[in-house]
Amino acid sequence: MEVHGELWTLKELFVYPNEYIYWALQIVMYPLMTGLVAGAFVLSSLYHVFDRKELKEMSRFSLIFSYALLLAAPMPLLFHLLQPLRGFYVFLTPHFTSAIAAFGVVFFSYAGLVASEIWFVERRFFVQSAQRLRNASGIANKVKGFIYRAWSLGAYDISEEALRKDGKVIRVLAGIGVPVACFLHGYAGFIFGSVKANALWMTPLMPVIFIMSAIVSGIALCMLTYIIVLEINRLKSKRMKKLLPLEESGGVEMDIIKMTSKYLVFFMVIAVTLEFLDLVFRGYTAVKHWDILRTVIYERDFFNIFILQYGIGNLIPLVMLIMPGLTKRRAIIALILILIGVFMMRWNVVVGGQSFSLTLSGYMHYKIPIIPQNFETYKEGIIGALTIISLPFIFLWILSKVIPLTKEE
Amino acid sequence: MSRRDFLKTGLMVGAGLGLSSILGKDILSSAGIITPKRWVFLVDTFKCVGCGLCVRACKLENEIPYDVPVTRTWVERYVVKKDGTVLADSPYGGRDGYLINNPQGIVVPQEDIAKAFFVPKLCNQCTNPPCVQVCPVGATYQTNDGVVLVDRKWCIGCGYCIMACPYGVRFFHPVHKVAEKCNFCYHRITKGMKPACEDACPFGARHIGDINDPAHPVADIIKTQRVSVLKDEFGTKPSVYYLGYDSLIR
Numbered sequence: 260m261e262v263h264g265e266l267w268t269l270k271e272l273f274v275y276p277n278e279y280i281y282w283a284l285q286i287v288m289y290p291l292m293t294g295l296v297a298g299a300f301v302l303s304s305l306y307h308v309f310d311r312k313e314l315k316e317m318s319r320f321s322l323i324f325s326y327a328l329l330l331a332a333p334m335p336l337l338f339h340l341l342q343p344l345r346g347f348y349v350f351l352t353p354h355f356t357s358a359i360a361a362f363g364v365v366f367f368s369y370a371g372l373v374a375s376e377i378w379f380v381e382r383r384f385f386v387q388s389a390q391r392l393r394n395a396s397g398i399a400n401k402v403k404g405f406i407y408r409a410w411s412l413g414a415y416d417i418s419e420e421a422l423r424k425d426g427k428v429i430r431v432l433a434g435i436g437v438p439v440a441c442f443l444h445g446y447a448g449f450i451f452g453s454v455k456a457n458a459l460w461m462t463p464l465m466p467v468i469f470i471m472s473a474i475v476s477g478i479a480l481c482m483l484t485y486i487i488v489l490e491i492n493r494l495k496s497k498r499m500k501k502l503l504p505l506e507e508s509g510g511v512e513m514d515i516i517k518m519t520s521k522y523l524v525f526f527m528v529i530a531v532t533l534e535f536l537d538l539v540f541r542g543y544t545a546v547k548h549w550d551i552l553r554t555v556i557y558e559r560d561f562f563n564i565f566i567l568q569y570g571i572g573n574l575i576p577l578v579m580l581i582m583p584g585l586t587k588r589r590a591i592i593a594l595i596l597i598l599i600g601v602f603m604m605r606w607n608v609v610v611g612g613q614s615f616s617l618t619l620s621g622y623m624h625y626k627i628p629i630i631p632q633n634f635e636t637y638k639e640g641i642i643g644a645l646t647i648i649s650l651p652f653i654f655l656w657i658l659s660k661v662i663p664l665t666k667e668e
Numbered sequence: 669m670s671r672r673d674f675l676k677t678g679l680m681v682g683a684g685l686g687l688s689s690i691l692g693k694d695i696l697s698s699a700g701i702i703t704p705k706r707w708v709f710l711v712d713t714f715k716c717v718g719c720g721l722c723v724r725a726c727k728l729e730n731e732i733p734y735d736v737p738v739t740r741t742w743v744e745r746y747v748v749k750k751d752g753t754v755l756a757d758s759p760y761g762g763r764d765g766y767l768i769n770n771p772q773g774i775v776v777p778q779e780d781i782a783k784a785f786f787v788p789k790l791c792n793q794c795t796n797p798p799c800v801q802v803c804p805v806g807a808t809y810q811t812n813d814g815v816v817l818v819d820r821k822w823c824i825g826c827g828y829c830i831m832a833c834p835y836g837v838r839f840f841h842p843v844h845k846v847a848e849k850c851n852f853c854y855h856r857i858t859k860g861m862k863p864a865c866e867d868a869c870p871f872g873a874r875h876i877g878d879i880n881d882p883a884h885p886v887a888d889i890i891k892t893q894r895v896s897v898l899k900d901e902f903g904t905k906p907s908v909y910y911l912g913y914d915s916l917i918r
Binding site: 260261262263264265272273275276277278279281282336339340341342345346348349351352353354356357358359360362450453454455456457547616617618619620 | 733735736737738739742754755756757758759760761772789798800801802803804805806807822823824825826827828830831832833834835836837838839840842843845846901902903918
């Protein structure tokens, strides 16, 4: 018989008997996913609210991707719960002094908001498709036609006047969405920042740091997926023996990538500045737990924090993106490195926060389960994490069947 | 008596009875006629010899599998060497007693030891419990007499309470797969019995008491002697008091 956490925790020196790494890989995945949701949405709102015309193409894509990510966001939590079938109790008896209890409210309000924004953005497409497929033959087309008719919700007016009104609503929704997205992720940061028992987590900066790195991760993933989706389209049209002229074949427009990467760099600088502020402040004030924190940050987790997170995940991609003459290949590598960096940031917070004991005189080492021995090591292991990370792409693929991801058809 | 009068009187009597049963206790306690119970625990570290009987008794009483390292209560061993090195441990919560002088697996010669002591630990039943605060579904709650309980049927197993406890007393029950912790043997103390650990302790190191009962010896010791609580800086206001506290205690 094993206790939860025993299979992947190695203890050193003086650790309380009940202490284990209870919050493992799925809790690293959870803020990563909600962060991607929030970041993708903020990116799409940059166009709608702040009228960044250069982001128009990216905005449409990231809005839909944000929704796909949102659908997958609760999954890490469900994987993590020891009683997953009771997960819905959070909605039945939410205990509002708990940060996690806010999940239901925030999640559903945010999901409703993004869904309605997508509806307004895509309304013209729904109506046009519904009309186009009204008398279509074939089961697939009939089903599609039915879906579009249902989604148009009977609002068939797509005159200039009506679309202009839609635009206004979209702007309002996107405007409300930005603080809601920040709240969605800020509260994930609050879950950690408010745990006074944990010396590494407890800082009021935690929600802000989480929001900034969330925006970074969201923009990076959207850019990366955008490039990949367009490249796939380009390859497909190449295979069609260049039936389409080049400008319609969907090659990556580097201007969009360059412009978006500027926003990415901006948010990255803020995120890293805040993280360093936190680190400097802890060292400068050096309260009781600094002794053990120092050994964790500068010795035991040095590679994870300073090499993987700040070096490979922040510094190198920052230089790559700032250097003039950004190419597609360089952008792809930089974006992958940034995503690794954000993952490592989540890892260093979640696992790093549990790598020392509450005794402040002992350590715990997380031995990540690679090959699952049972359901528990599957859920909290690499395979479980890969399952989770593949979900938004599956949802995106399903959504792409009915909503165009890039250009309007 | 008319039917109308009968109903009127009946309703009034019923309402009066209902109200008094709801408010009665509060009224009586606010008037100083009865005082509500407030459970506290006193640990006398001077008396603990680290035999581990309390840990074993607790495991049996509360059905925590014997062979798992987690436990509702445990005993820590502290050995301070003359050069100032502190060696502390609690293998299996001290379940098997400390028979060999090998803290953290290091054999310390008798002449090198400056001081050594044992510290029993259990849930502090905080007056301001962080575990109750963070439970997203309200499965962990505080009773009126100051004990924090877990509703096994409602816990979703998120582990937030385990993370929030500064004392590391919580864990996941290996069988029920929900949050678990010491509750002062609530099922016993509410029936006038003592907690299993106190009953099992041959040296009188553990005592349950009611802080609001001035005649209770535990309340008397806490009020009149120099006692300390663990990790005061977290503002949790623990209900477990220690005699013979040392700043080395973690």
